[in-house]
Structure formats: C-alpha cells, structure tokens
Amino acid sequence: MLRLDALTKTYKTGDKALKAVTLDVPFGQxxxxxxxxxxxxxxxxxxxxRLVEPTSGAVMLGDVDLTRLxxxxxxxxxxxxxxxxxxxxxxxxxxxxxxxxxxxxxxxGFWRSATRRFPQKDVDEAFRLLDRVGLLHMADKRADQLSxxxxxxxxxxxxxxxxxxxxxxxxxTASLDPKTSRQIMRLICELCAERGLAAxxxxxxxxxxxxxxxxxxGLRFGEVVYDGAPDGLTPDKLTEIYGEEDWExxxxxxxxxxxxxxxxxx
Amino acid sequence: xxVIETAKGPEWRLRNQREALTRWSFWLVGVVVFLWCxxxxxxxxxxxxxxxxxxxxxxxxxxxxxxxxxxxxxxxLPIWDTLNIATLGTIGALxxxxxxxxxxxRNTTPSALFIRPIALLIIVSTRSINSLxxxxxxxxxxxxxxxxGIVAIAIRSIGFCAKLLYEAIxxxxxxxVEAITxxxxxxxxxxxxxxxxxxxxxxAGISVFRWDIxxxxxxVLGLVGAGGIGLQLQASLNTLAWPQVSLILLxxxxxxxxxxxxxxxxxxxII
Amino acid sequence: xxxxxxxDASPTLEEMVGTRWRRPPLVQRVWLRxxxxxxxxxxxxAAIASVEVDWLxxxxxxxxxxxxxxxxxKPDFVSRADAIxxxxxxxIVITVASSVVGILISIxxxxxxxxxxxxxxxxxxxxxxxxxxxxxxEIIVAILLVAIFGFGPxxxxxxxxxATIGFLSKLLAEDIESMDRSQAEAVRATGARWxxxxxxxxxxxVIPRLIGLSMYRxxxxxxxxxILGLVGAGGIGATLNTAFDRYEYDTAxxxxxxxxxxxxxxxxxxxxxxxxxx
Numbered sequence: 001m002l003r004l005d006a007l008t009k010t011y012k013t014g015d016k017a018l019k020a021v022t023l024d025v026p027f028g029q030x031x032x033x034x035x036x037x038x039x040x041x042x043x044x045x046x047x048x049x050r051l052v053e054p055t056s057g058a059v060m061l062g063d064v065d066l067t068r069l070x071x072x073x074x075x076x077x078x079x080x081x082x083x084x085x086x087x088x089x090x091x092x093x094x095x096x097x098x099x100x101x102x103x104x105x106x107x108x109g110f111w112r113s114a115t116r117r118f119p120q121k122d123v124d125e126a127f128r129l130l131d132r133v134g135l136l137h138m139a140d141k142r143a144d145q146l147s148x149x150x151x152x153x154x155x156x157x158x159x160x161x162x163x164x165x166x167x168x169x170x171x172x173t174a175s176l177d178p179k180t181s182r183q184i185m186r187l188i189c190e191l192c193a194e195r196g197l198a199a200x201x202x203x204x205x206x207x208x209x210x211x212x213x214x215x216x217x218g219l220r221f222g223e224v225v226y227d228g229a230p231d232g233l234t235p236d237k238l239t240e241i242y243g244e245e246d247w248e249x250x251x252x253x254x255x256x257x258x259x260x261x262x263x264x265x266x
Numbered sequence: 267x268x269v270i271e272t273a274k275g276p277e278w279r280l281r282n283q284r285e286a287l288t289r290w291s292f293w294l295v296g297v298v299v300f301l302w303c304x305x306x307x308x309x310x311x312x313x314x315x316x317x318x319x320x321x322x323x324x325x326x327x328x329x330x331x332x333x334x335x336x337x338x339x340x341x342x343l344p345i346w347d348t349l350n351i352a353t354l355g356t357i358g359a360l361x362x363x364x365x366x367x368x369x370x371x372r373n374t375t376p377s378a379l380f381i382r383p384i385a386l387l388i389i390v391s392t393r394s395i396n397s398l399x400x401x402x403x404x405x406x407x408x409x410x411x412x413x414x415g416i417v418a419i420a421i422r423s424i425g426f427c428a429k430l431l432y433e434a435i436x437x438x439x440x441x442x443v444e445a446i447t448x449x450x451x452x453x454x455x456x457x458x459x460x461x462x463x464x465x466x467x468x469x470a471g472i473s474v475f476r477w478d479i480x481x482x483x484x485x486v487l488g489l490v491g492a493g494g495i496g497l498q499l500q501a502s503l504n505t506l507a508w509p510q511v512s513l514i515l516l517x518x519x520x521x522x523x524x525x526x527x528x529x530x531x532x533x534x535x536i537i
Numbered sequence: 538x539x540x541x542x543x544x545d546a547s548p549t550l551e552e553m554v555g556t557r558w559r560r561p562p563l564v565q566r567v568w569l570r571x572x573x574x575x576x577x578x579x580x581x582x583a584a585i586a587s588v589e590v591d592w593l594x595x596x597x598x599x600x601x602x603x604x605x606x607x608x609x610x611k612p613d614f615v616s617r618a619d620a621i622x623x624x625x626x627x628x629i630v631i632t633v634a635s636s637v638v639g640i641l642i643s644i645x646x647x648x649x650x651x652x653x654x655x656x657x658x659x660x661x662x663x664x665x666x667x668x669x670x671x672x673x674x675e676i677i678v679a680i681l682l683v684a685i686f687g688f689g690p691x692x693x694x695x696x697x698x699x700a701t702i703g704f705l706s707k708l709l710a711e712d713i714e715s716m717d718r719s720q721a722e723a724v725r726a727t728g729a730r731w732x733x734x735x736x737x738x739x740x741x742x743v744i745p746r747l748i749g750l751s752m753y754r755x756x757x758x759x760x761x762x763x764i765l766g767l768v769g770a771g772g773i774g775a776t777l778n779t780a781f782d783r784y785e786y787d788t789a790x791x792x793x794x795x796x797x798x799x800x801x802x803x804x805x806x807x808x809x810x811x812x813x814x815x
Contacts, residue, residue, distance in 0.1 A: 114458050
C-alpha cells in the first residue's frame, strides 16, 4: 500500500539523511523502524507526508505519488496519513477536544473550523475515541494540564480521527516512563489491528519494538541494513545497525520484559 | 596569561597588561566624552537662573498650593477624551500590528527577501518616533482634535506591538505547527489552530501593557493640540494658573497609577 | 483556565454521543460573560460617538499628507543644515550625559530597592523614588524643570536623568531580587564584607542585564530627547516643531529620517553589545 522508491534526502548542509531507501509496507502491517540517532528515522517519516521535502525518489500511497502533488492535493492525501509525535505536539493552550477535532481540519472548511462548529458526526467520533483511550472525562481540560501518557493518548486520537489508512509514528515513547511506554505501544498496536491500519513506528527501544511488532527495519546512515522478523535481530545484526556494544544484556532483558508485558496484558 | 612574573615571584592578576590598558583607555574615552557633553550643556545654560532655582521652585510651589479643586468640573470631559484616545488608539494599533507582525516573523512571512524588510521598516519607523511628534505631524495634516490624537497613538503603537508580537511568533513551538500541518489542514487553518493559540497570551499581555503606556502618553498629547487633558494643562500653563496646573498634574498622576493597577490586574488574570 | 465542577460522576459515552460540543468559554459565569461583552460594546459605541471628526478637514488634509509622504522621497537636509546640526548634537549630548548620570545614580538605588539586599527603611525610600520617577511623564517633568531652571538643555538633561533612574532601578532591582541565592551565599560564607559581597556575589550576576538595560535606555533617551524641544528643554524637537509650523515638510522629513537612522544604529549597536556580554 505504501511504497518508497529510492527515496533520497540531502539537506542543504550536504548531509545525506536518506540514501535511496526502498521499501514496501502492505495493508495492515505494523513496522518498527530502529536505528541510532541521526540514522534518518525521523527524516524518513517526515518525507512520507512531506513535512520534509524529499530530494528525489517516489513515495507511492496506493497509486498516488505523493512527491509530485501540488499543495491542495497533498493536503487531501495527508488526511490519509495520521501522525503521532515524540513530544506529543499537542497544541497546549487548546482543550483536549479541540486537539482531537483538529485531526478533522482537512475535511472541514476554514470558517467551520475557526468557529469550532464541527459536524456532529466528527464530534461523536471524537467522544468515542476519547472513550476508547479512557480520557472522555478530560474532554474539556486544557492539553497542558495532562500528564505525558495522557497527552500521547490525545495525540493518538487526533491521528485516528483523520480516518487514516496509515499511521506515521515518530518516537511515541521517548518522553515517557517505561510502564507508560509499554501501555502506549500496546494501545497503538491494538488500534492498528482493530482498524486494519498500516503503521511505521520510529523507535529507539529495540526491546519494546521486538515485543509488539511483526517486522523490524534497521536504518543506519540513511540506508536499510535490516528488514525482517524481530527475532532475527541477532547481536551481529544489532552491531551492524548500532555499532559495537554488548548486546546479550539487551536481548535477555527482552525476554523477561516480554513476559511481564503479557502478564500486564492479562 | 594573567600570572605576572615579578621579582617576588609570580603574581596573579585578573587581566593581562594589554587587556587592562584597553579597558583603561575605554573608560578614559568615556569620561572625556561625558565631560565634553557636560561642557556643552553648561555652555548653553544661564547659571544665574540655576542658582536662583530653589527660590523659584519654592515660589511656584507656593502659588500652586492648594490646587483649585473647583476646576475639576472642567476636567471630566478631557479625562473621558484621554481615556478614549488611549483605548481607541490601542485597538487601532493592534488591528494594524497583527498583520505586520505575521509578515515580519521569520517563520510566517510569505517572503523573507521582499516582504519581511518592509514589515521591519514599518516597525522601526513607527517605533522610533514619539507619539508627540506623530501628533504634531497629524495636526498639521488633519487639524487639531481628539481624532489626531487617536491616530498618533495608533501609529506610534504599531511598531511597539508588532515587534513584541513577532518575537512571540518566532518563539512558538514548531512541532505543534507541524502536527496541525500533518493533519492536512490548510495554511489558514494551521494559523488558527497551530499558531494563534500559542501567541494568545503574549498578545493579551502586549495589548494591556501598551494600553497602560498609551494612557500616560495620551495625557500629554494635548500639549501640541491633539485633545485630552493635556489641552487644559497647556492652557493653564500659558495663563500661569498654577493652582489649576497642580490639580491637573494630580489627576494625571492618579490616572497613571490607576491604569498601571488595572493593567497589572488584567495581566495577572490572563496569564 | 477551566476547573471542571465536581457535579456528579462524569457523563458516560452513551450520554455524550449526539450532544453538541462547544469550546468551554473563557469566562465561566454566564452573566459575567455577557456583562463584560455588553459593557465593552457600550463603551466602544460611546467612545466612538464622542470623537468628533471633521471629515471635510481630514479630506482637505489628504493633500498635505501626500505632500508629506512625498517629502520623504526628497528630504531637505541642506536649507536648515545649521539648525538641524545644532539640534542633533544637542539631542545627542543630552542623551549621553543623562544616560551616564542616570545609570550611575540608578545602581545604588537599585541595590536599595532590592528586597533581598536592603533593610526595610532603605527599601521603602528607594521604592518611593522609583514610583515617583515612573509616575511622572517625561514631558511633564520637563515642563516643570523648564519653569524652574529656564530654557535650555540643562532641563532636558535633568528630566532624562530622572526618568532613567525610575526605569533602570526598577528593572535592575527586580533582577537582583531574582538572582541565584546560592552563589551570593557562597561568597558571604567566605567571610566577605558587605562591599566585597556585592562585588563578588551580586555584581557578576547582574552586570550583563545592567548593560543590556542601559543600552535600551540610551535608545529611549535619544527618542525622548527628540521631543524635549517642544517644551523648550533643548534638542532637535524645537527645530522639528518650527519645521512643522512653517509647513516645511522636506526639512521635517529630513529630521525624522535622521532620528530613525540613529535609532536603528543604536539598536544594532546594542544588539552587538548585548550579544557580547551574554
């Protein structure tokens, strides 16, 4: 459904953030993108919805090449891609409800959105999503009164209310404590399964990635160096992605964390 | 570096010799410039009057007390005018300052090369010139009166408000804007949802702050004929009616203190 | 900010779906919200109604306005070069002298007005000086001083020095009050005397801010010095006033351009200096 074709990004400074990345994400698949800081994970995600303009290559969403779209058409396609951010990126001085409804901006005219008169259908959907993530009682609180985990849930609602086919998730857990991280990752993966969404999740926590997703892509210096199942990530592979380090500890940790994860789920 | 070898062994100094020398010469030049300035002021001063100043001041004080309270009846209308000049002037300035600020901020300007310099020029030129000078100019163009005062205050405040506002716009959190953009929102929707909520507190603070300043400024606009209580002040000064002058000064003082109190209260409530 | 009232338990999804949603209003109490709105609207109407505008006069003035705008295209620096030069020099002289004196006096007053340094009686006196200086408009002080000391730059110099004290002492005192306590305590713990404590514990923390504020005040003083002439307190204002009175827009434009130019140069300079000290 999403295909990247030789996607390249060279910044003005000359840094090559992405070197001809090619990959294919089928319907409903959740992919974790791992790699060290500066490997180009964030750039890759932002090149897909063109928050960062790619230098060359193609991004095919269905049959549409996003890189060739004019602003108006790009905005229409962006509605099909929900994005979730590392620092939540909620508009802090707006209420939770306004933040969720801002996901509908691409569908609603300017004056309707400026006067906050969203269609009842959207309002109901926002209530349902907030209820799903357990924040319905917070609907009229201002976003900056929420805790980190709560904010990320609102961010998830904002992405889902777009009714997307694809989720772009940029380090969803980097600012959260381990327990909340786990809950947020589980929530994202559950919601993807419920709605049959494909997702690309940037994540630096390898253990967390292995716990929840079916496919892992390793990025190093803007190139794909691993693409496969999470249990194929051997110490050798991790060394190739991240550089020399003692990986046994990490991998062991994965095992018992996976167990506690299951316990918590039950 | 700052350790100097002397006959008695190494000695520690804060600065080495060259640094110390530049510093001293810097101060020396400063003192010379100041003395020259003082000499020029002194040259242009009739010192005879200055030595006489205490007795003159005493004389004025004696004549100005007690204030002529009955004159208050003539002041209510000018006070109303003064308030209107400040308030309407501030509102006018804000309406004009908002677009200028968006054009001047690096992250919202449509063209950093052509439009931003023009916006910055508007900001600098309206800011550099005092409202009294704007009033002089407007009186020459559209005649004396309250309207000239309102326009003068409005023009003077554009630069001030736009400058503070565009700095606030440049400091907004970019990821919040990015998040709204990613939903497929249009340019104007991004403005309303991503940018405006972030600068609202700054905008409110700036408005009240400027209103407070404008109350002060509008009290003296009348000196050049632009309406408000300054007209009465000028008239009283011209006729050497010192008891009226002292009453007007008391009223101005009260207005200034009151407006500062109001602005502090409102700012406290908003932020 | 909205603190949700603790009514009964928050409504469930079934209750909320289908209900309209509106953004919670800024002012929660309904009557207060409408009272504020109506009050403000009523004030606006009354205020605008009370402003008498002679539109015919404004219309006739448009020509003169256009003439003035055109004058900016060809300002006349020459025909009154002497007056402009003398006025500008006087303005600059007043600016420099008043800034220096004002800054020197405002430092001790700022120390006295900082609650964490000064004993209460001194604090009250210094805060009083600041309040008086801030409450009195420059131009009014200038009028009084001209009446007392006679026409000339001395009155202007005294006016701006006085205004500088109020401005600088207040901001500086606030800065001293918010400085890092532990640094100052560390110096005091070494057994330093009061003067040494100020020199080593307090001074390094507030100097950058003092320099920044001083530069800003120099800028303000120059702008103010341009209007002191209107009331006879010296500077370029008198020349400007004459130019307006005689409808010599090209000379007035020249003076305004000079003022704008100098203010811009000062701002640039203060930007450089502030970047260096911080």
